[in-house]
Amino acid sequence: MSKLAVAFLLLSSVCCAQAPSGFEPASTNVWGAEYPRVDATGRAEFRVKAPDATKVQVDFWGNPKLDMVKQPDGFWTVTSASLVPGFHYYSLVVDGAEVNDPGSHTFFGGGKDASAIEVPEAGSSYYLPQDVPHGAVREIWYFSKVTGTWRHALVYTPPEYDSQSKTRYPVLYLQHGGGEDETGWIKQGHANFILDNLIAGKAAKPMIVVMAYGYARHAGQPDPDMGGKPFGSPDMMKAMQQMAQAFEDDLTQVLVPYVDSNFRTISDRDHRAMAGLSMGGMQTFQVTFDHLDMFSYIGGFSGAAGQLMLGNKALDPKTDFNGAMADPAEFAKKVHLLWLGVGTEEPAMMHAGIARMHSSLDDAKIQHIYYESPGTSHEWQTWRRDLKDFAPRLFQAGTAKP
Amino acid sequence: MSKLAVAFLLLSSVCCAQAPSGFEPASTNVWGAEYPRVDATGRAEFRVKAPDATKVQVDFWGNPKLDMVKQPDGFWTVTSASLVPGFHYYSLVVDGAEVNDPGSHTFFGGGKDASAIEVPEAGSSYYLPQDVPHGAVREIWYFSKVTGTWRHALVYTPPEYDSQSKTRYPVLYLQHGGGEDETGWIKQGHANFILDNLIAGKAAKPMIVVMAYGYARHAGQPDPDMGGKPFGSPDMMKAMQQMAQAFEDDLTQVLVPYVDSNFRTISDRDHRAMAGLSMGGMQTFQVTFDHLDMFSYIGGFSGAAGQLMLGNKALDPKTDFNGAMADPAEFAKKVHLLWLGVGTEEPAMMHAGIARMHSSLDDAKIQHIYYESPGTSHEWQTWRRDLKDFAPRLFQAGTAKP
Numbered sequence: 001m002s003k004l005a006v007a008f009l010l011l012s013s014v015c016c017a018q019a020p021s022g023f024e025p026a027s028t029n030v031w032g033a034e035y036p037r038v039d040a041t042g043r044a045e046f047r048v049k050a051p052d053a054t055k056v057q058v059d060f061w062g063n064p065k066l067d068m069v070k071q072p073d074g075f076w077t078v079t080s081a082s083l084v085p086g087f088h089y090y091s092l093v094v095d096g097a098e099v100n101d102p103g104s105h106t107f108f109g110g111g112k113d114a115s116a117i118e119v120p121e122a123g124s125s126y127y128l129p130q131d132v133p134h135g136a137v138r139e140i141w142y143f144s145k146v147t148g149t150w151r152h153a154l155v156y157t158p159p160e161y162d163s164q165s166k167t168r169y170p171v172l173y174l175q176h177g178g179g180e181d182e183t184g185w186i187k188q189g190h191a192n193f194i195l196d197n198l199i200a201g202k203a204a205k206p207m208i209v210v211m212a213y214g215y216a217r218h219a220g221q222p223d224p225d226m227g228g229k230p231f232g233s234p235d236m237m238k239a240m241q242q243m244a245q246a247f248e249d250d251l252t253q254v255l256v257p258y259v260d261s262n263f264r265t266i267s268d269r270d271h272r273a274m275a276g277l278s279m280g281g282m283q284t285f286q287v288t289f290d291h292l293d294m295f296s297y298i299g300g301f302s303g304a305a306g307q308l309m310l311g312n313k314a315l316d317p318k319t320d321f322n323g324a325m326a327d328p329a330e331f332a333k334k335v336h337l338l339w340l341g342v343g344t345e346e347p348a349m350m351h352a353g354i355a356r357m358h359s360s361l362d363d364a365k366i367q368h369i370y371y372e373s374p375g376t377s378h379e380w381q382t383w384r385r386d387l388k389d390f391a392p393r394l395f396q397a398g399t400a401k402p
Numbered sequence: 403m404s405k406l407a408v409a410f411l412l413l414s415s416v417c418c419a420q421a422p423s424g425f426e427p428a429s430t431n432v433w434g435a436e437y438p439r440v441d442a443t444g445r446a447e448f449r450v451k452a453p454d455a456t457k458v459q460v461d462f463w464g465n466p467k468l469d470m471v472k473q474p475d476g477f478w479t480v481t482s483a484s485l486v487p488g489f490h491y492y493s494l495v496v497d498g499a500e501v502n503d504p505g506s507h508t509f510f511g512g513g514k515d516a517s518a519i520e521v522p523e524a525g526s527s528y529y530l531p532q533d534v535p536h537g538a539v540r541e542i543w544y545f546s547k548v549t550g551t552w553r554h555a556l557v558y559t560p561p562e563y564d565s566q567s568k569t570r571y572p573v574l575y576l577q578h579g580g581g582e583d584e585t586g587w588i589k590q591g592h593a594n595f596i597l598d599n600l601i602a603g604k605a606a607k608p609m610i611v612v613m614a615y616g617y618a619r620h621a622g623q624p625d626p627d628m629g630g631k632p633f634g635s636p637d638m639m640k641a642m643q644q645m646a647q648a649f650e651d652d653l654t655q656v657l658v659p660y661v662d663s664n665f666r667t668i669s670d671r672d673h674r675a676m677a678g679l680s681m682g683g684m685q686t687f688q689v690t691f692d693h694l695d696m697f698s699y700i701g702g703f704s705g706a707a708g709q710l711m712l713g714n715k716a717l718d719p720k721t722d723f724n725g726a727m728a729d730p731a732e733f734a735k736k737v738h739l740l741w742l743g744v745g746t747e748e749p750a751m752m753h754a755g756i757a758r759m760h761s762s763l764d765d766a767k768i769q770h771i772y773y774e775s776p777g778t779s780h781e782w783q784t785w786r787r788d789l790k791d792f793a794p795r796l797f798q799a800g801t802a803k804p
Contacts, residue, residue, distance in 0.1 A: 030514050031583070031617055050499035052457065074498070092501070096476070097452035099494070099501035106508045106515035112432050113508035113515060129543055129552045136557075139539040139588070141531055150531045155538075162664065165567045181433070186541070215433055262564065 026104070028087075028118040033103035042082040042119045048101060049075050050094050057093040061110065065093065084345075085121035086381025087188050089114050107188050108181040116188070125197075127190040127384045132200035133159030137192050142258045146250040148219030151212075153255065154182050155263065156192050158199055158206035168264045170271035170395040171208045172297075173251065174387075175280025182213045188380045194387050204391045210259055214280060216246035248287045252294060273394050275299025275339070277383045289321040292334060297394050299339040301386040302346060302378055304357050315360035328365045336397035338368040339390050343382035345375060369393065428506070430489075430520045435505035444484040444521045450503060451477050452496050459495040463512065467495065486747075487523035488783025489590050491516050509590050510583040518590070527599075529592040529786045534602035535561030539594050544660045548652040550621030553614075555657065556584050557665065558594050560601055560608035570666045572673035572797040573610045574699075575653065576789075577682025584615045590782045596789050606793045612661055616682060618648035650689045654696060675796050677701025677741070679785045691723040694736060699796050701741040703788040704748060704780055706759050717762035730767045738799035740770040741792050745784035747777060771795065 023037040023045055035047040046058050046066075051074030057065040058078055068076035089109045091098045100106060106113035138155045158169065174191060176184035185191040191209060198204035221242065260267040272295050276284040281303015288295040317325040325331045338361070342354040358370040371389050373382040425439040425447055437449040448460050448468075453476030459467040460480055470478035491511045493500045502508060508515035540557045560571065576593060578586035587593040593611060600606035623644065662669040674697050678686040683705015690697040719727040727733045740763070744756040760772040773791050775784040 030510070032513075048499065050497060052498035053455075054497070055454065056499075092499075094455070094496045094499045094501065095452060096454035097450065097458075097494075097496045097501070098504065099496065099499070100508075100515070102500065102514045104515075105510075106502075108432070108507075111434075112504045113502070113506075129545075131545060134543050137541040139541075139594075141536050143533065162666075192541075192543075264564075 026117045027120075028105055028107075028116050029103050030105055035103045036101065036117050038083075038117065038119055040122075042085060044080045044083055044117055044119070045077065046080075046092075046101065047075050047077045048092055048094075048103075053095050055093075055095055059091045059093050059098065061089050061091065083117075083119045084376060084379075084381065085119045085124070086376060086379055086384070087116055087118050088379065089116045091115060108183055109177075109188070110179045121381070126388055127194050127197075129193050130197055130200070132196055134196050135159050135161065135192055135199075137186055140258075140262070142254065144216075144250050144254045146218060146254055147216050147246060151216075151250065151255075152182060153213060154186055154211040155259070156186075156195060156209035156211075157263070158208070159196065160206070161208075161264070165264075167206075168266045169206055169208045171210060171259060171263075171265050171273070172391070172394060173210050173212065173256075173272070173274040173284075175212065175214055175274070175276030175283055177277045177303075178214075178279035180214075182211045185209075185211045189384055189387065191387060194384060195391060198388070198391055205395045207391075207395065208259070208263055208265060210255070212247075212251055212255055214247060214276075214283060216243060216250045218242070218246045218249070221246070244283060244286055247283060248290060251287055252291050256294065269294055269296045270336070270397070271395060273297030273299070273337070275301060275387075275390060276303060277301040277386070278303045278378065285321070289324055292324060296335055296397070297337040297339075298335060299337070299341075299386070299390045300354075301341050301383045301390075302343065302350065302354070304340060304354055315357050315364070317360070317364035317366060325364065325366050328367070332367040337390075337393050338366065339371070339393065340368060341371040341373065341382070341386040341389070343373040343376040343378065345377040346382070347378060350378060428519045429522075430507055430509075430518050431505050432507055437505045438503065438519050440485075440519065440521050442524075444487060446482045446485055446519055446521070447479065448482075448494075448503065449477050449479045450494055450496075450505075455497050457495075457497060461493045461495050461500065463491050463493065485519075485521045486778060486781075486783065487521050487526070488778060488781055488786070489518055489520050490781065491518045493517065510585055511579075511590070512581045523783070528790055529596050529599075531595050532599055532602070534598055536598050537561050537563065537594055537601075539588050542660075542664070544656065546618075546652050546656045548620060548656055549618050549648060553618075553652065553657075554584060555615060556588055556613040557661070558588075558597060558611035558613075559665070560610070561598065562608070563610075563666070567666075569608075570668045571608055571610045573612060573661060573665075573667050573675070574793070574796060575612050575614065575658075575674070575676040575686075577614065577616055577676070577678030577685055579679045579705075580616075580681035582616075584613045587611075587613045591786055591789065593789060596786060597793060600790070600793055607797045609793075609797065610661070610665055610667060612657070614649075614653055614657055616649060616678075616685060618645060618652045620644070620648045620651070623648070646685060646688055649685055650692060653689055654693050658696065671696050671698045672738070672799070673797060675699030675701070675739070677703060677789075677792060678705060679703040679788070680705045680780065687723070691726055694726060698737055698799070699739040699741075700737060701739070701743075701788070701792045702756075703743050703785045703792075704745065704752065704756070706742060706756055717759050717766070719762070719766035719768060727763075727766065727768050730769070734769040739792075739795050740768065741773070741795065742770060743773040743775065743784070743788040743791070745775040745778040745780065747779040748784075749780060752780065 022039045025037045036044050038044050050056050056068040056076040059065045066078045068078040070076050092101050101115040104115035107116045135156050135158045140153050141150050144151050174185050199206050274284045274288050274295050281300035288298045342351055361368045373385045376382040424441045427439045438446050440446050452458050458470040458478040461467045468480045470480040472478050494503050503517040506517035509518045537558050537560045542555050543552050546553050576587050601608050676686045676690050676697050683702035690700045744753055763770050775787045778784040
């Protein structure tokens with residue numbers, strides 16, 4: 001069959017979504033795909049064609065897999081129990097092969113373009129497009145002397161950025177998690193809609209948001225050989241530290257200057273924030289505490305400095321974070337915001353690590369904000385809520401010397 | 403396993419691409435994926451894990467499928483013959499389920515987020531990022547009164563758009579093909595790099611490029627029921643016409659005014675062009691000939707008016723295109739550019755249809771450009787070349803009354 005005919009047939013095949021009562025196609029679906037679909041209680045129905053397979057499952061990445069049931073027409077189907085509202089990655093497992101659901105759009109997570117399903121949260125619209133002025137999200141490409149490669153980033157500019165051509169704006173650097181990429185905060189997180197809605201409601205100041213690609217290697221640095229190395233082994237930690245350093249150097253030496261040259265930013269530390277989720281939270285702590293001359297607002301969304309986050313050790317305010325907290329009063333003057341968040345349902349190790357960091361900060365009388373997202377795990381609904389709480393606190397302080 | 407651990411492990415698993423001599427990971431791969439990979443002759447090697455499958459194939463959408471061979475480690479592998487340089491969609495077929503390759507990024511085509519492999523073209527860099535000033539690609543969201551929904555579009559702004567804040571620019575509306583979406587011209591086509599390079603070389607005028615979502619339904623219009631309707635049947639044609647009309651109304655009544663309000667455009671017909679590939683070419687002919695008061699440059703990339711494109715009938719210059727060609731001299735004054743392109747290896751019906759339209763235009767002495775892309779089929783390398791030939795011809799004419 002010619003591709004033309006394929007295109008026409010697909011065009012026809014994507015035109016006929018017919019949802020039975022109660023279940024509606026997920027908002028994360030491709031145009032017209034009838035499955036997966038969700039109902040008001042958060043149950044999800046899946047359906048996929050695999051006529052010659054002997055076993056097909058739905059895998060929500062870590063939870064027990066759902067066995068699908070083969071129908072006489074060669075399709076496999078299953079309905080889940082009620083899911084927590086929000087965004088959930090999933091895979092299909094077809095005779096041992098972990099693959100995407102053709103009915104779902106893909107979202108970069110787990111190191112690949114992965115399927116996902118959005119379960120609406122009743123009464124929540126803060127992360128959905130509303131009839132308010134919209135900012136734009138720009139794709140930029142810049143050549144990095146640090147990595148020796150072209151790099152891609154996304155930049156949110158607030159409503160009126162183009163029309164108010166003399167106004168300069170503060171900047172939030174906002175990082176994705178491990179296995180995700182620079183598209184995550186828009187595609188999965190809806191950061192642009194969250195900001196649009198906060199700005200329209202005068203809850204947050206208009207700001208630029210920069211979302212960088214979180215992986216980097218120094219130019220000429222060979223690929224680390226980590227195949228088969230156990231998690232936490234010295235070789236693996238060394239490779240991760242190299243990557244983290246290359247990312248820090250790219251961000252601080254190339255990307256920040258690029259953004260300050262190419263966007264109307266206010267280019268001082270009082271008007272520069274950084275936050276990130278999970279791995280991006282670890283990167284945020286490393287980058288900001290290494291460069292307090294550049295950043296004064298710090299957010300860790302289900303992420304903190306590595307060993308603290310994992311609960312391996314307690315915070316030592318005298319030495320941790322390059323000793324920036326040794327004098328709590330000085331710290332509060334210098335760092336306008338230190339923000340920590342975690343979901344109540346996150347894996348115990350992570351929840352305990354971040355909660356412990358929070359109490360250590362309290363004990364040491366280090367000014368900070370601690371937020372718990374009720375009922376959510378290490379997932380995007382937590383991080384959407386984090387951003388909704390974090391962004392309004394930015395760029396409200398007076399200026400202070402580093 | 404917790405998602406945190408998953409994220410860390412993935413982070414490690416994506417760090418270790420080790421290409422053996424001759425083959426390199428494809429540029430379309432996700433970070434660090436070793437497969438698929440290509441060699442200098444255009445051969446592609448595929449590898450996928452499917453330990454319990456009984457049959458796994460690589461499917462280039464219409465060509466004979468490649469049977470993969472199971473290895474003792476549960477992975478399946480195969481090496482293709484040399485592929486035509488450019489961008490090729492493909493699927494894996496695992497026991498009858500058509501799925502993506504986790505090693506490949508996805509690209510919206512065939513009505514889903516699909517795998518693809520880029521085969522480099524020796525000596526061609528016009529569609530690759532170069533060390534030249536780069537434009538930005540912006541995501542915009544606008545509410546359409548025509549469809550009653552939020553719609554997403556991409557907008558390329560040329561280098562210096564932000565710094566030359568008084569300059570206004572002409573606009574090209576550039577449409578994807580059937581089964582693709584508004585992301586295609588950037589992700590698959592590299593339209594931004596093509597424009598960057600042409601503008602840097604002074605071969606094309608700086609312009610804004612708007613890429614709209616090519617599917618639409620009028621607000622309140624029910625989904626057309628086309629399930630099981632044969633290709634070309636009256637019901638299916640009617641549904642496609644309804645969609646085409648809704649798209650035309652959205653583009654001309656909502657998107658063009660939105661772009662003219664939100665970007666520094668030159669908002670007259672002499673500075674507005676439209677082109678599209680395949681289905682997008684059909685839409686271009688419909689929209690522009692219905693609205694010659696709005697457009698004066700017209701491009702069909704492997705696409706033309708439907709029946710002409712498919713070779714079902716010859717061009718009738720007196721009546722086709724709303725009679726706009728009835729007087730060739732008037733037409734040449736009004737339409738600054740009518741451009742047709744097709745790949746030499748496209749399916750015979752399509753190639754013949756467009757070539758026949760070209761000779762009919764010649765016979766009727768209708769001024770136009772006809773371009774054949776050597777050695778390429780109904781695929782992105784054809785359309786990249788089309789854009790490279792088409793864009794330099796835009797906005798060079800003097801002004802003329804419609």
